[in-house]
Amino acid sequence: MNDYNHPAARYYQEVSEQCIHYLSIDGVIFGFHQNQLKVLLLRWKGTNEWSLPGGFIRKIESVDLAAQRIMQERTGLDALYLQQFHVFGEAERYNQEETWGKINLPLQNVNWSARTISIGYYALVEYSRVVPAPDFLTEECRWWNVEAIPALLFDHNHIIQVALQSLRKQLNDQPISHLLPETFTIPELQRLYETILGSTLDARNFYKKIMASDRLERLSERRAGTPHKAPFLYRFKSDNFTTE
Amino acid sequence: MNDYNHPAARYYQEVSEQCIHYLSIDGVIFGFHQNQLKVLLLRWKGTNEWSLPGGFIRKIESVDLAAQRIMQERTGLDALYLQQFHVFGEAERYNQEETWGKINLPLQNVNWSARTISIGYYALVEYSRVVPAPDFLTEECRWWNVEAIPALLFDHNHIIQVALQSLRKQLNDQPISHLLPETFTIPELQRLYETILGSTLDARNFYKKIMASDRLERLSERRAGTPHKAPFLYRFKSDNFTTE
DNA sequence: ACAAAAGTGTTGCGTTTACACCCATGT
DNA sequence: ACATGGGTGTAAACGCAACACTTTTGT
Structure with missing residues (x-):
């Protein structure tokens, strides 16, 4: 059969x-x-x-x-x-x-x-x-x-x-950088946190916290094509961790 | 064979x-x-x-x-x-x-x-x-x-x-109560934390913290036979969790 | 009396939360 | 001009860490 x-x-x-x-x-x-x-x-x-x-x-x-x-x-x-x-x-x-x-x-x-x-x-x-x-x-x-x-x-x-x-x-x-493209904006990163956590975060506090962690570097470019103020692009400093 | x-x-x-x-x-x-x-x-x-x-x-x-x-x-x-x-x-x-x-x-x-x-x-x-x-x-x-x-x-x-x-x-x-007998003293509980964590803790802060958690109840008895001041005995309130 | 451990309260610092305003851009 | 989202600072609250003194009891 x-x-x-x-x-x-x-x-x-x-x-x-x-x-x-x-x-x-x-x-x-x-x-x-x-x-x-x-x-x-x-x-x-x-x-x-x-x-x-x-x-x-x-x-x-x-x-x-x-x-x-x-x-x-x-x-x-x-x-x-x-x-x-x-x-x-x-x-x-x-x-x-x-x-x-x-x-x-x-x-x-x-x-x-x-x-x-x-x-x-x-x-x-x-x-x-x-x-x-x-x-x-x-x-x-x-x-x-x-x-x-x-x-x-x-x-x-x-x-x-x-x-x-x-x-x-x-x-x-966790190295959440893996969920994002090479460059991204802070608001995008915040959305990612918010979606995972299932709750909204305060943009000002989020910004401070993520900056204090010293894992991001700001690029000179900004995201184009947005309907409003162009946000800066950021990248994770030296993605050291790969598989933990 | x-x-x-x-x-x-x-x-x-x-x-x-x-x-x-x-x-x-x-x-x-x-x-x-x-x-x-x-x-x-x-x-x-x-x-x-x-x-x-x-x-x-x-x-x-x-x-x-x-x-x-x-x-x-x-x-x-x-x-x-x-x-x-x-x-x-x-x-x-x-x-x-x-x-x-x-x-x-x-x-x-x-x-x-x-x-x-x-x-x-x-x-x-x-x-x-x-x-x-x-x-x-x-x-x-x-x-x-x-x-x-x-x-x-x-x-x-x-x-x-x-x-x-x-x-x-x-x-x-974790329900660390499982590591202890029914009754125990606060210093004993502190030793347990210290041994697991591999570091010493401040007795005053530990006492406050463990009391604030509201998981212990003090008994009227004290531990006898100690060379010094007899410590109170405590017990975990309603060991609700068994196998989590 | 004294040594050794038990029991407790106060202060300061750092981290987190709450909150307000200006800026840049496309419509 | 204006609506929308980006970017930042400041003040209050809270939690944790540092710290000192009194109490009890066996020797």
Whole structure:
């Protein structure tokens, strides 16, 4: 009943042989565009069901590198900034029957019914550099506003919530520069903080604080094309941290 | 060459059949006694080599419950306060050959050579209630001062360091009451903070801060038998949180 | 009496919050 | 000119750090 020439079949074969069973990685890839915090999601083939990108860990591969590999494949970027944030290990993370019912699995007898533990990573990436690419189980890969995420497959809504909470808690220790283009304005940076924190900030206090941190340098240029006063452009001084 | 009546053989058999491969749990069990922060370690049979307690996750078991089970077996306590703190997933976490050479494995052909990913949990337990119990690979289970831990097997020194860092960072959000007996004095509580943080605190400021938090209630009794002024006993108000 | 630890209050500093005004630009 | 957002300073509040003295008790 099994078509071993089916690309999915070959993939499962590979995963089954080379990867660790019962364990996966799920990635919450954060981007920032037009003052909106975004997450990269995948739509499964022939359905209207969305999920986070994810994958499996090879038996001989470090978990961090596995996460890199998986996220690279969906974004086209290398050397992403990744942060492990939680292990989701409930015995019943989600309703299995219901979930499999929603997906048109290309194969019948792949054993998908076993429980899976998932290691959650979030990534901070520069929106404009990402070239979203679906995998062969999915036919669409695109950004969604964090505020407008639909009901996802598995427990992925929950995972995004936990990722967001972690990001909020760790915001001041994370290299948020990865979410922004090389140059940006202070108001843009403030919007980024505001979207992540989900609250508004006082522009004057924000300015003071961010300047006191001494991580920014002001360029001589200003952002053109704005309807009002042209804001200065800034850049992060020596992006020293890459993968933490 | 394999003795299937050997208790270790049966254990390996069970683990191999029922548990998830390539994935384990390591536990850093913190206790506090005589103003010292302690960690529970195991000495392997016929050796002078020590390691953290650990174990495997059953295919149908939640990761948190697996951690509970493993720590319960070493401490004799149930409903421990546990906190997942990091996944150790390097491809080469430690020198395998060197490590296996140090241990007298009771069996020849158990495949111990594969890499293992480990989920790190720390536990906060009340020292005096613990009845340390070795497992069948080890012949001694006892507390060690955090400051005097020897070179351990695997990467367990590293894991303890990361656990301690996490605990320090999260100290104010953790139910440290679990590390103390039902009643205790303020100076004792201060010693606990100091040992975890690795620095001394101002008694006056500490007193104010801990009182302002409104988590303690003073009892009418005082600690007897002290060489000097008898300190009041305190208790944490309604230990609401158990396993967080 | 005295040594050693317990118990408490006051002050100052630095960080964060609240708040107001001028500037530049496109319409 | 005016509406809109950018850019900055100042004052009050709050939280944390520094610090000194009295109390109690065993020796």
